[in-house]
Amino acid sequence: MKKTKLTLKDVAEQLGVSTATISNAFNRPDQLSKAKREEILAQCKKIGYSGPNKAAQILRKGTSNIVALVLADSISYMVSDPVASTFIKGVSSTLQENGKHLLLYAGDSDSILDVVDFVDGFICYGQPRNSNLVTELAVSPKPVVTVDFDIEDKPSINIDNEEAAYRVASHALNEGDNVAIFGLRLIDSPSTCRIYDSPLIDVDHSIAHRRLDGYLRAAEEKNITVSNERIWHLPESDRHFARQAAKEVLTSSPRPNVVLCMSDIIALELLHLALDMGIKVPEELKITGFDGIEEAERARPSLTTVCQSSAGKGIEASKALLNMVSTKSTLPFELRIGETV
Amino acid sequence: MKKTKLTLKDVAEQLGVSTATISNAFNRPDQLSKAKREEILAQCKKIGYSGPNKAAQILRKGTSNIVALVLADSISYMVSDPVASTFIKGVSSTLQENGKHLLLYAGDSDSILDVVDFVDGFICYGQPRNSNLVTELAVSPKPVVTVDFDIEDKPSINIDNEEAAYRVASHALNEGDNVAIFGLRLIDSPSTCRIYDSPLIDVDHSIAHRRLDGYLRAAEEKNITVSNERIWHLPESDRHFARQAAKEVLTSSPRPNVVLCMSDIIALELLHLALDMGIKVPEELKITGFDGIEEAERARPSLTTVCQSSAGKGIEASKALLNMVSTKSTLPFELRIGETV
DNA sequence: AACGTTTAAGTTAATGATATAGTCAAAGGG
DNA sequence: CCCTTTGACTATATCATTAACTTAAACGTT
Numbered sequence A, B: 001m002k003k004t005k006l007t008l009k010d011v012a013e014q015l016g017v018s019t020a021t022i023s024n025a026f027n028r029p030d031q032l033s034k035a036k037r038e039e040i041l042a043q044c045k046k047i048g049y050s051g052p053n054k055a056a057q058i059l060r061k062g063t064s065n066i067v068a069l070v071l072a073d074s075i076s077y078m079v080s081d082p083v084a085s086t087f088i089k090g091v092s093s094t095l096q097e098n099g100k101h102l103l104l105y106a107g108d109s110d111s112i113l114d115v116v117d118f119v120d121g122f123i124c125y126g127q128p129r130n131s132n133l134v135t136e137l138a139v140s141p142k143p144v145v146t147v148d149f150d151i152e153d154k155p156s157i158n159i160d161n162e163e164a165a166y167r168v169a170s171h172a173l174n175e176g177d178n179v180a181i182f183g184l185r186l187i188d189s190p191s192t193c194r195i196y197d198s199p200l201i202d203v204d205h206s207i208a209h210r211r212l213d214g215y216l217r218a219a220e221e222k223n224i225t226v227s228n229e230r231i232w233h234l235p236e237s238d239r240h241f242a243r244q245a246a247k248e249v250l251t252s253s254p255r256p257n258v259v260l261c262m263s264d265i266i267a268l269e270l271l272h273l274a275l276d277m278g279i280k281v282p283e284e285l286k287i288t289g290f291d292g293i294e295e296a297e298r299a300r301p302s303l304t305t306v307c308q309s310s311a312g313k314g315i316e317a318s319k320a321l322l323n324m325v326s327t328k329s330t331l332p333f334e335l336r337i338g339e340t341v
Numbered sequence C: 001a002a003c004g005t006t007t008a009a010g011t012t013a014a015t016g017a018t019a020t021a022g023t024c025a026a027a028g029g030g
Numbered sequence D: 001c002c003c004t005t006t007g008a009c010t011a012t013a014t015c016a017t018t019a020a021c022t023t024a025a026a027c028g029t030t
Helices: A008-015 A019-027 A034-047 A054-061 A075-080 A082-097 A131-138 A161-173 A207-221 A239-251 A264-276 A294-298 A310-323 B008-015 B019-027 B034-047 B054-061 B075-080 B082-097 B131-138 B161-173 B207-221 B239-251 B264-276 B294-298 B310-323
Strands: A066-071 A101-106 A121-125 A144-147 A156-159 A179-184 A231-234 A258-261 A286-288 A305-307 A329-331 A334-336 B066-071 B101-106 B121-125 B144-147 B156-159 B179-184 B231-234 B258-261 B286-288 B305-307 B329-331 B334-336
Touching: A008 A019, A008 A034, A019 A034, A054 B054, A066 A082, A075 A082, A075 B082, A082 A101, A082 A121, A082 A264, A082 A310, A082 B075, A082 B101, A101 B082, A121 A310, A131 A144, A144 A310, A156 A161, A156 A310, A161 A207, A161 A258, A161 A286, A161 A305, A161 A334, A179 A207, A179 A239, A179 A264, A231 A239, A239 A264, A258 A264, A264 A286, A264 A294, A310 A329, B008 B019, B008 B034, B019 B034, B066 B082, B075 B082, B082 B101, B082 B121, B082 B264, B082 B310, B121 B310, B131 B144, B144 B310, B156 B161, B156 B310, B161 B207, B161 B258, B161 B286, B161 B305, B161 B334, B179 B207, B179 B239, B179 B264, B231 B239, B239 B264, B258 B264, B264 B286, B264 B294, B310 B329
Parallel strands: A066 A101, A066 A121, A121 A144, A144 A156, A156 A329, A179 A231, A179 A258, A258 A286, B066 B101, B066 B121, B121 B144, B144 B156, B156 B329, B179 B231, B179 B258, B258 B286
Antiparallel strands: A101 B101, A305 A334, B305 B334
C-alpha cells in the first residue's frame, strides 16, 4: 500500500494546502473548485496516498460501513445449514450492493460490547441462546433488525409462523389423526428428547412456539389431541439430532401416521429412515417439513412443506437496517404440496 | 448500552482522577493499585460506563481484532459450497477462540483499501478473480495468509495439488484409457466449455493448473494422450455448470471411460446424470472427484476422490495469521478409494 | 536528613481525520 | 464608493483513547 505511512497532514504539507482541503477533495467535492480537486487527487495518486485513513474516519464520523450479523447459533453451524446460509447470502449480497461490510458475530458470545462502538448496526438472525445478548441489543444505541424473533420496538422480519404451521398441519391432518411433532428448541435441553412436562422456553417470542401453536390449533380444530409425550424437542435443525428422534418415533407404539416437523432437514432425515425401514410414505406415514429447501423438492417422495424465502428475509433485513425503517414486516409464505402427504 | 454516551473523560471527571488512570484500570492493571482499580471499575459499573470506546482504541492502538476473510468468489457462492463453507467454519472457530472477529470480504470487490486501515490481517481463500486485489494484498502493510494459492513472500496453506491429482489419476487410469477432464477455472470464460486452444490463465499459481499438471503427468506415464477437446473448463464448482459439461461428455463419441473431476460436486453431478442415462459406473465409466466431501462418501456408488481437510486449512490459516509464522505449510491429503473406479 | 529506588498517579502529546466557524478576496448591487 | 454576497480555502476544536514522560510520595538505608 504505502511504504512510510502517509497521512492527510503529510499530504497537505507537501501540496501546500490545509488538511481540510485534502479531506474535502476526497469527501466533499462541493467544498472546493473542480480544478483544485483534480489537481489534489492527481498529486495524491502520484505520491501514493490512497485516501483518508479508515480507522480515523470511523472514530471521527462515528460510522464504519460495517454491519454485524449476529447469528443465534455458532457461525460454524449457520454456515452449513441450508436455510441459514441462504439467509446469509441474501444479507451479504444486499450489503455489498450498498457498500457495507459484513462482520459475522457468533451468538454464543456473551456480549456485543466489543463491536457496538464501531459497527453501524446489527442484524440478528434467530433468538440468541444467550439472553444477555438480547438485553444488550434491546438497548443498543445502534440500529437493530431482528429476523425470526422479536425485540420490542425494534424492526423485525418474520413470516406468520403460526398461520403457516396451521396451514401445513391442517393439510396433513386431513389424512391422518395419530400425530407426533418434531419441534426445535422447545425446551432448555442440549439433546433430543420428548418434552413431557418440561417448561417451554420463551413462549412468546420464539418462532418454534408460534409454530407449535399453529400445529396445535389445527389439531384442536379436528378434535385431535396431542399429548406432550408425542412432542419431541430437538436442540438444532441437525441431521443427527433428527435421526435419533426419528428412531424413537418410528419404533414407538402405536406408531404415528403423521409427523409434523419444524424444518425440512429433520423431516428429510425422518423420511429417509422411514424408507430404510420399509415404511411406506405417504401411505403409512405422512410427513411435513418447514422452510422449503431445494433438497426437499428433489427428494422422492417430495416433501410437503412451507416455503419461505430465506434469501428474501436476508434482503429485507438488510434493507430495513439500511433505511432504518422501523416497522415490523411480515413476509409471505407458501404451502408446497409434495408427495409425503 | 448507555443513554448519553459516556466517555473516559466524563468518567475521569466524575471520579476525580485523570483519564489515564481510568484507561489503566481497564487495560493495564499493573499501572495502579489494586484497591483503586477495583474502586474505579465498581464506579464505572454503577454509572453505566462499559469500558473504553472501541473505535478510539482501534485508531490509537492500530489493532481492531478484526480479521478479513477474502473469498475468491462471491460470499453467496462460498457460503453454500460445502468445501468453502467448511473452510469458513475452521477459520471462524479458530478466530473466535482467540477473541478475533471475522469480516467476510468478497473477492469480487476491486480493492482492499476500504478495510486495510483497520483490520488486523487478511486470510485469502483461493485466487481472487480480480488481480488488482492480489497486487494490493502483496504489498499490504497488514499480515496476509493465503490458502490454495500463493503470493510471493506471504505465508500460505496448501496441499500438494499436483501430487494429489497425479495419485488419483494414476489409480483411475489403471482401469481406463479414454480420458476426459472436468477442470475448474482453466481459462477465462464465464461458462462451461472445452478449452481447445484458449490460453490457460495464470498457469503458475492456480491450484487448478497444478491439478491439471498432475492429471497429465499420470496420463503421460501411461502413454495416454489427452487432447484439449477432452478438457472441459467450468467457471465454478457448481452443480449447474457440471450438468452441462456432463451432458456434453456423456453424449460425445467415443465416450470416455474415465472422467477426472477437479471437485466432488461436479463429479457427483456427472455420476447422477450417468446413472440416470443408464450408464454403469464403474463398469462403463470411471469417475474421480476432488475434496472428499461428506456427500461423496454417502453416494452410491461412493466416489473415489482425494480427501483434504478444509476445516484443517481454515484452522491452520488462522493460526498462521495469528502467530504470523512466515513459512509456507503443506498439509497432507489422502486418497479415498470409492466405488466409482 | 540526605540519598537512591520503587511505586502510584497525573500530564502531555500523539493517533488521523472531519465539521464548524471563520478569513479573505473578488464580484455585484444600489 | 460602500455594503453585502459568494466562492474558495484555512484554523481550530473535537472524536476517545493510549504511550511516554513527569512528578510526587514513600521507603529503607546510612
